Amino acid sequence: MKIKVYLEPSEEGGYTVIVPSLPGCISEGNTKEEALKNIREAIELYLESVEDDILALPQIEEVELAI
Template sequence: MRYAVVIEQAEGNYSAYVPDLPGCVATGANLQDVEQAIREAIEFHVDGLLEDGLPVPPALSVVEYVEVAA
């Protein structure tokens, strides 16, 4: 599966979440750390759903950048 991930810069670190996997979040000191952490969080989250016999939500979110005139 390929899930959309939102990464936001916070005060002193970065946070990430997966819109299609509620509760799947991660933080990291920099972009590289948060990207690795969210990959691990997604795997852990999906494994937990499967172990509990729950369905794994499909990846439905779409990410796009929109340019606007400033």
């Protein structure tokens, strides 16, 4: 899977990484390599939580209505 991320230098030093397609998925690191490693982990955790939320949804029954 490929996900676009934005890597920005932080004013305090290090880097901030943002994932535009996953709202709120942000990470940081002292180096580019560390920031990218951290965002990979953040993406995995984000996707796991979304998957858990989907599995917790009640079963949906499909019904056709004649109008």
